[in-house]
Amino acid sequence: MYVAVKGGERAIANSHRLLDEARRGNPAVPELSLEQISEQLGLAVDRVMTEGSLYDRELAALAIKQARGDLIEAIFLLRAYRTTLPRLAVTEPIETSDMAVRRRISATFKDLPGGQVLGPTFDYTHRLLDFGLADTGGDAPEAEEGNPETLNGPVPRVLEILNHEGLIQREEKGEHREPSGDLTRESIAFPAERDVRLQNLARGDEGFLLAMGYSTQRGFGGNHPFAGEIRMGEVSVEIVPEELGFPIEIGEITVTECESINQFKGSAKEPPQFTRGYGLTFGHCERKAIAMALVDRALRCHELGEDATAPAQDEEFVLMHSDNVEASGFLQHLKLPHYVDFQGELVLIRNLRAEAEAKARAEEAEAKEKATADAAREAAE
């Protein structure tokens, strides 16, 4: 008798209950609070906010908790929530020169106005497991106060210093569109404008951008980057309410910015100069910001008249495959039933095999017949 192979409503409900149980884990272990996630898994929260395109630490922490620490699932949860939110206003562009810098480094100059500020970084830590962290309840470590003079006041951007000399590609102010494009409202078209490209990369999967950026370093579309500047800190967010006509500050966000400086020997269109790539993320996502800058630079090959030969320079390839919510959904849809299609393939393969076998049999029979005929002829002779 036909055994039901199809899942039902009850199976789904039961599976969801199992998921809830698995999420909670051993009930004897205290449950995580959103504050704990947001405070102690802060970089996970930062990544989820960046790729989820929503700056809200509490919601990102909730998404991480709900997703059992699966960050791509958490990003998906945050995106699905974000899309239901009304758009109240468009902010003014943030001014990262006015950032309250917590970290600022340049790999291109030894010293520079504003100084080098290491800030909280894994750089120069020895990656030795700290068994002291295994015990909870220790004293909270406290860092020394920094020199307020170096950390306050505007910190000029490194690339602006080069810009004074005309050594680096100019970013024309008038180039950006008003309002800038938004690929969450309109589907992307190719060739894409740079605003949409940057938006795509900012939302893009960190792992994907890391691999793409890395590939340019290894010679697939090499563009020899220097980390011109990486800075992380707080910037204020402003909007201009229509009835006021001037900007007012509505809050503060943490961002990480990377501007890369890349070699460029000049082309038919452009004189030799340094060129730029740009990366920006919410929170502290340094690896992502650098990777984004590298990929952004690689994708600027057309405007600089370079040959696009490598995957990272292929706009459609990069932009259509960078989004992990899209990629993860489509990849995992393979779990959905495909038995109708598969049945079609089964019918086809059986037909093709039947034909091939029939042909083989016919050939065999023909060969046999010929052999018998030959033998008979020989015997007759």
Added chain:
Amino acid sequence: MSQTATAAVGTSAATGGYNFAYLDEQTKRMIRRAILKAVAVPGYQVPFGSREMPLPYGWGTGGIQVTASVIGPEDRLKVIDQGADDTTNAVSIRRFFARTAGVETTTRTAEATIIQTRHRVPEEPLKDDQILVYQVPIPEPLRWLEPRERETRKMHALQEYGGMHVRLYEDIARFGQIATSYNYPVLVNDRYLMAPSPIPKFDNPKMDRMPALQLFGAGREKRIYAVPPYTPVKSLDFEDYPFEVQTWEDCCALCGATDSYLDEVITDDKGGHMYVCSDTDYCEARRAEGHRGPQAGTSFTDDERDE
């Protein structure tokens, strides 16, 4: 197995605090504009601002957005996946609309005003007051010939479809037949080459001059396209190699149907298998009429088999 989820429609209690059918009205208007354009240019893929849905991309987000934009409180919705109403994803999507729109749902093809489908066209002919919404994974029929959107859009603009014919010809040269069993390319209204979504080619003839409106939603790829009622839909073929659909030597083991698309069910680990209708509603309706297949207990008579 019939599901009904009637509730006071439009109240926030029925829709769980969300707008009717989840999407906000602005978004629905944007999608309806895309649908209107798609209907006006049959088979042409209209880009639209696909939203992130609470279901994953690749699991029917395009179809869900199309359904959400055309559904009203009076509608009766049927959702199928692989032809069946009780496959997990169909259950999930139907529940989504029962929850966010509070509309009545049904498993009966004839009773539905909107049918959202993945991978099948119902066996029962559709009528002109019905809408069939397809979930589409890859809307571009030329994608396997040319991966780049910039190029394929140009090919459509120039009606440059020779490459597809060459591919089909190469199949014939190698295998003696066209080796595409699903998502078989069609030409709509003698103009646009269109991916019918991964329905088996068995279903292609049903699309031709169908009285119902056919809408196609691809959420991840952000495209909507349509086949208006009574529009010619031609499966590509050659004069000497005409288009053919799948056939089976067996009949449905439950209802005895010989004219429906059959799923193969493995019954043991020694190669034993049986065939059943992929369209569960069609199969149930036939059994209700008294048709019996070889495995359904009582045997059927020839009279019953010939409807």
